[in-house]
Structure formats: structure tokens, C-alpha cells
Amino acid sequence: MSNEVIILGAGIGGLTLALSLHQAGIPCRVYEAVPELKPLGVGINLLPHAVRELTELGLLPALDKVGVRTQEAVFFTEHGQLIFREAAGQHAGYDWPQFSIHRGDLQTVLYEETLKRLGPDSVVCNRRCTGATQDADGVTVHFADTTDNAHVPPVRGAVVVGCDGIHSALRKQLYPNEGAPRYSGINMWRGTTRWKPFLSGGSMVRAGWLAVGKMVIYPIRDDIDDEGNQLVNWVAEIHAPQPALRDWSRAGRLEDFLPAFADWHFDWLDVPALIRASDTILEYPMVDQDPLPRWTHGRLTLLGDAAHPMVPRGSNGAGQAIIDARFLAGALKDMGVGPAALEAYDSVRVKATTEVVLTNRSNPPDAILREVFERSGGQRFEKIEDVVPTAELQAISDNYKRVAGYDPVALKARPSFL
Template structure:
């Protein structure tokens, strides 16, 4: 393979891993540099809709993912008293209408499965990117451990505090949105003593806050919640999360249905996360560098599509590079932006507004999307 095809990906999160798999499967030479020394099974769940399952189909991991996830028949929205606000059909309906399953799963299990698809030796852990130097015909990456790597193009999949974004656009901390998210896992067996119907996928809403609840395993032995709650100041400094308490949760969701109180009662390791944001970026790429996922268009997570957008980005970027070859990276990056910006920006706006599926609506524009179904839009159509 010619030297012009060395692709470096910074960050092996859900988006970086998806880009790496898509590119490796297309025959590119890809190395991934991840700052973490290893990954652990952090206590968090995630939704994977049919739009992403169709990408995982191409990667060959749709079936194992289906086996590992929970398959809700509906997304229910309910008000604090328990009245239903919406019933969005998923399950068989999603398979038929959107051509793939809708699952909820443990984020760590999904990530481990994605990582298992990468070529042995192509992921380099404990590599914190500290600086980038663009010479005339390649990019030199310097890592905090003193090592270096060379690449022809670099994909910044390094999340909301992206070092690659900083190199492109200058140092600028993300903004605190004024909202936090509480997360906790609950053992389903601890809920057996209650008479409530703990639904497979339900979002409880009142005026300015919500609690999203779902199973994270196919066996439905692990239940999970994530909140969205206004909080004027983030008290955790630079920490990506801090511990929270049942007392804080009871206070936050006072007056909510007794089944919500039961969830809080049985959640013993609650964490609290600041929800961070950025204004839309003026550029997604410059020279040999390009961004994807949270590095490019972070959003409040209220639509459960942030990771999905990162994975779609990775797959689309691979598709564009296949079209042009790495040596014409400029055209590939413009094509990529033309084919992603409108959709990612629309999802970002709806997610930030936190209106998604609160009332009965048709989610086909998100779930029915098939990244491979249409010819690429030309560069000028952005």
C-alpha cells in the first residue's frame, strides 16, 4: 500500500472505532491512538437505532449486538404522574419500517464488540495526543509519553475536548449547558418486589427535567436511568463526572410516580455528569485534518443520538475516502461535510431542544436513514 494511505485516528471512542472498522474493512491502513491505558465497563447504557444497526450490519456485528441488547417494543413518554404522552412503536415495527432493530444496550459491551472488529495491533493505548505538526506532505503527531507517529491524514475522534479541534480552531473550552445528567445501573432482581410494570424503554418528563429508563441487556437483568436536570453551576470543575446521591435524586424527582421513586431507592452508585456543548463549528476539516462525532458537533444527549451521529460520521467518512482515495483527501473531506452537516446539525438542534418523542411524532427521518442507500451528494450541495 502506498505511503499516502496512512490514516491516523485520534480517540477510540464509539465514533473513532466505527471510523477505524469501516476504513480497515475498505482496505485502508489505519492506526488508532487512544489516551486511555485500557477501557473499563463504565456504568452507562445507550440506545442504538435502526440507522446505526444498518451500519453495524456492514461491519458484521449486527447479530451479536442484537443478541446482547434489549429489544423494546415501544419508546413510551410519560408525565410525572404516569399519564402517557406518546407511544412510539419500535420492535417488529422498526424492523419492517426502518429495516433494522432498535436496541438498548450497555455502552461498555457495545464498545468492546466494536473494538473486537479492529485489526490486531492497530490500536495504541496510553497515547495522549499532545501536539500536531503539519509538514508539507504529512502530519507528525506527538504523544505525552514522548513518542511520535506520522500520518498522511488525521481523523480527530477525540471527543468534546478534542485536541485536534483545538489545533484547527484554537483553544476554547466547551460551554456548560446549565444541565446535568445523573446515571445509574439497577439490578432488575431488586425491582421484583414491586408491583409496577418497569417498561423496556420509557422517558418520564415534567416541565424542565426528565428521566430516561431502559434495560441494558438482552436478559433484562440490568436496568438503567439517565436524567436531564437543570443546574445553574457545575460543581465538579474539570471532572467528567462526580458522585451523586439518592437524596439528591429524591429531591430532584419529588412528586414523580412511585415507580420512579422505586428506581432511585434501588440505585446505589449514582453519578452526575455535566452536559457540555459548543456552537456549531465553522469548519469540519482543514488541510490533512478532519473531525467527527463530539469533536465536531457535540450535543446534549437528550435524543440518544450523539453516539449514533459519531458512528454515522465514521462510516460516511470511510465512504467518501473510498470514493476519492486518500491522496485526494481534500475532496473526500468536502464530500463528507456535504453529506453529514445537515443531518448532524438537525439532530444536534433537536437534541439540545429536548423535544424528541415527547409527544407522538414520526421518527422515520432519524431511524429510517440508511447511510448507504443514496448516491453521495456532491461537494457543492452542502
Template sequence: MSPKLRVAVIGAGLGGAAAAALLQKAGYPTQVYEQAPEFSRLGAGIHLGPNVMKVMRQIGIEGQLESMGSHPDYWFSRDGVSGDYQSRIPLGEFAKREYGAAYITVHRGDLHALMVEALDPSQLHFDKRLTSVDDTGREVIMRFADGSTETADLVVGADGVNSRIRETLLGEEDPTYSGWIAHRAIIDAEKLKAYDLDFEQCVKWWSPDKHMMVYYVTGDQHEYYYVTGVKTPDWDHAASFVDSSKEEMREIFHDYHPVVQALIDCTESVTKWPLLERNPLPIWHKGRLVLLGDACHPMKPHMAQGAAMAIEDAAVLVRSLEAIGAEHYTDAFELYKTNRFERASRVQQVSHDNTWLRHDEDPAWVFAHDVTTQELKSP
């Protein structure tokens, strides 16, 4: 058997870490290059639906995640002003039974730490900002801001919405500002005990021009997290996020239910972020380069499936390389795109429309999906 091709993964976010973990498990010599100077526990929450937990099972961290995460029994949607219920989507034991895995909410940093720990530490390199990439036809030459140069047989662009690999394939083009911003804050749940109110495990408060998604990010329910979506015509800041304030939150959500007012009262610090999108890309790969996650289909977080799509991408990409043979990488990359494009584009659209689970509906098309076992469709 010939040795497996050398793979470089650009970006050690959730999609990149998943791809690298699965590649390494499959025996590919896989180096990971991350531009951040070190790992840090970024203060945000994340939903991991059964579709994602099946990939976590394959990586080998499903049990650890189940232990550390919160397990909501329902996704509730409520009118932001009146508090009336608009949907009750069963999760908990129902999700395990019907969709094949748990539905959890967890701190994104805790998930990321587990995924990074699943990698070979000798093949994970921080403070490596890619400046250029050259596919010579025989190998790929990567140049980094620190002056170093590395080579690989294949390069996976998991480097986010401003992907350098995407620029190499398609040229420079800024992502589109969606007209929405997101506020993010983590609350010490101990503070909520001062209120005679019901703080549900997973609830989204809605109105036509804004919403607030709220859930616990730890199994012991010590940290409660909210993320908003607020229609905002312009984003006038050069930074990827800026500080917001309790006062700004009160002004925006002045008419919302007392539970939301209590959350704002308990907020110590809050940031706000522009939500960026791209239209579905015409190509996901060229030569020895291939994209996944936000590098090829960035989307609003309104379905809580953005990271999930990157992780699903990773699983299908590795399955495609194994099915076709990495030496036939062009065919393998096309098999990968064939089995991901329609689903990722559909999730992009539903996320854009911001309709997901607002009213009672069957989420099985998302949650029951299993990229680890699905039959791969030929291009």
C-alpha cells in the first residue's frame, strides 16, 4: 500500500479541527496551521444537534460532550413581547430515540478544547497566518506571515469567511453584510436566582425585527448565554466585533418580556458582531485545494447550524477521500461537493430567512441526518 498523501488544514476552528481529527484517524499525515497565537476559551455558546453529535461520536468525544453540556428537553419559541409560546420542539430523550443522538448546548470554547485535544499536538501549529498558497501541480507551497514555508500534497481551506484559500480559488471579494448584528453575552446563572421567573433551558424570543436566543452552556447550569439577531442597516466598524452595553440592550429590547429584561439586568459585558454571508459559491475545490465550512458557505447563525455544517463537511470530505482514494483527489473533492452542496445551500437559505423552529415543524431533515453513514451520491 502506498503512503497516504500529506494534508495541510488551514484553520483550527471547529470545522478545521474536525477535518484534522478525522484525517489523522484515517491515517493521513495531517498538519494544522492556525493563525491565532494560542488556544483561548472564546465566550460564546453553541448548539450541537444529533446530526453533529454523530460526528463527535466518530471523533471519539461524544461521551465527554454529553457530560459537560446542557440537555434541553425542548426548543421553545416565544413571542418576545407577550411571552406566548409559538413552538415546542421536543429534544431530550425524544432526540436520542428519534434522531439517534443527544441534543446539547455547550460553551463553544469547551467544545473547541475537546476537539483540539483530539489532535496530534506535534502536528498543530499556532501563530501561522497564511499569506499565499501556490499549487504547483505536484504539491502545494504555503507561505506564512512569520516567513516560514511549508508544503503539502492537499490543502483544506477551513479558514473562515475571509478565507485565503477561497481567495486563491475565486479572487478577492468581501463577504456581504446581511443587515443583521448579533449581541453575545454569558451570564452568571447565580444572579438569576434573585428573580421569581422561569429561565428555560433553551428558548428563542421573537419579534419581526429582532430576536434573542437563550440557553445554558454548561451541564451544571452555572452559565447562561444569549445571542441576539437585530436588524441594523449598516455596520460602520472595521473590527470583527465591538463592545455593546447594557444600556444599548435595554433600548433595543425595551418592549420585551420581563424574562429578557432580567437577562439584560444581569449582563456584565456584551459584544456585538456583524452577520456576514456569501451566495453559494460556483466552485468548492480546484487542483489540490478544497474548501469547507465558512470558507465556502458562511451563513447567519439563526438556525444554530453554521458550525454543524462545517463539521458535517469535514466528515464527508474524509469519507470521499477514503472512498475514491486521495491520489484521485479531483474526483474525491467532486464527490464531497456533490454530497454537501444542496444541504449546505438549503441550510444557508433557511438561516437567512430566519424561520427555523419559529413555529411547530418537523426538524428531522436536519437532526436525523447522519453524514457518517449516508450513501454517497456520485457526481
């Protein structure tokens, strides 16, 4: 009888699970669909609750080499007027920093560390999962070779965890009648630009609002050349009736979104110049799925985007995948590798992430921008307090911290998952 945990997908969640199981002394192997892992994507943020977990895995020095410690979150109107400013990570008194980081850099850190600690055979690429069956003793997981679609011999394990992202094969098997991801009515254009540090040099900016155009901008790599430039990540979000194609690597067109930001020449940043100087432009629709009633079915379970895809409005997509992985590893360590641990994981994490998915739709941190836009009618103001009390904006931010699990007091008090 195999005691091995089979992990589907070498993304952020799958690799964090592999490292955490190794830390817990539990054997596992990762099966990844792509023939070769490439550092794809653009920027993401890791909030202190996620960085705590990566710190407990000993990865803080590696993150510091590639990411930028976020110093503050700053909110502006589409006129460039300051709305709200809040310190981030250790600058806000947390024991752990917040990182703004390239998704590919984060995945590379996790991948290299997995190969180093678990061995070169711990991640098997070119294995696209096509389904899984279970019996009293374990699971049998089926794969196709991604390059030629040929069937390859199935693999036996004790349990299987679908960390296979927004197009999860395991989720489709468990919920065959679920429809396509739910379009939020917003398309996103994303890119990275080499640029001089702006504001604090570690500022995460959110500006504007969806009706007229919203931007999220933050640096994700420091000192990328001899001129002191950073790599700056930007995301433009605009209401659009038709969703873009759901392909993480689909190229976007400047003319589809730049006009909305043509006048954004601010004293703190020239936004259209930043966009025009971008190395790449990618397009992606903002989608999520309605929360599932359960992820665990006996020896099968889901994790990360496969379990709870969410709209990226709270910097929690990668973070919640990391927390899932750590919680699940803790449960498997405490309860043994079997259905009981998967059930314990389900009973806590489904509820917790459902709240995050729904709050990301209704009241994520950028609801601060919505409140100001709606109450000011998109007009300039003299003082922000004339539009909305700062305490109310602080309450939006604090509520989200509680929902997502990084309220500073609760996070400090929470025992380690492992």
C-alpha cells in the first residue's frame, strides 16, 4: 500500500504542498502537465500571512533575492489625488514582510527548492492528469503525455491533491456539470516595464475605478540594471461586455485600453508612458467560480485555484493556495495520510476561502476606490474627508485582513500549521 501523496500541478500551490509535506516527513510526488516549467506570468503580491508560511519553509532569503519588500499600499483617484495610504508588511508592524514578486520568480524559487530538498525525480513534467479513481487502499491516477497525448502508465498513491489551477482536470471530474468560469464584466491588461523607482520604491498603487479605468501598479524586481531601474508590474482593469480569452499567455493590444489612461500624467508617475514602455502586454478576463460545497471526496481533494478560483482583487490567489498547502500538510502530519485528514482540511478551508472568494467580489481592498468614485461622482475634491471619512476606508481594509487571515493580531497569535 502506497503512502505517497500525489500532487497534480507544479504551480504555486502544488510546489508549496510538496515542500511542506517533505518538512512533515511525508512522501509525495508532483505531476505537472507542461513539458518544461517556464517562469510565466507577471506580478503577484504575497501578504504577511503567506510570507509567514514561506518563512517557516526557510525561503525568506530566496524571496529577498528576487522580490521587492512592499512598504505601503496607496490609493489614488483617476485624477491622481491621494485617497488613502497604509503601511504594509513589517512597516505595518507584522513579524513578516509583504512581497511584490514576479509569479515566475516565485515559482522558480519553489521549484528549485523542491528539486534540491526532495530530489530531481520529485517533479515529473509532461504528465497531464486525465482522471483519478479510488478504492479502500488508495488512488490510481491516470495521465497522458502532454506532447503526443499518448497514455502513460497510471500511478498509485494514498491520496491525490488537485493543484492543477483554473482549468483543473480533477475539479471537472468531481463537478462535471459546473459551467465555465464566471466572468466579472472586467477585462485586464497586464505588463511589466523597466522604470525608475516611484513613491517609496516599494509602493503598491491602486488608482481610478472600473467605470473609467483602474490601474494596479507596483515594482516586482529591484536594481535590474546599472541605472537603478526596477521592473514595475502594472494591471489595467476596465468594464467590458465581452470577456477576453482565458489564456494566461494571450497577448493584448495597447489600443484596447490605453485611451482610458491617456491623461494619467501625475507628479508621482506618468502612467501612459509607463504602459507604452512595457516589455509585454497580456490580456486576461477577470473570472472566478462560485464556491464549491466541498473539495474532498474520499481520497481526492482540491487546492488553490483548482479549489477556489477568485478574482484578483485582494492579492490572495497565491496566498490562499499557500495557506491551503500548509494547512493540508499539517492535517496529514497530525492525522495520517488518508481520507480523515482530507476531511479535516475540507471542513476548515472550504469555509475560509468561500468568504475570501465572495469578499473579493463585493468588498476587497479596492472597494476604497469604489466608495470615493461613487460618492465624489468622479469629481476632484478638496479634502478626502469631505468625500468619505478615512476611518471608513481603514475599516474596509481591516475587514479584508480579517476575512483573508492576515489581521495582524490574529496572525501573530495563530499557532503554526506544522
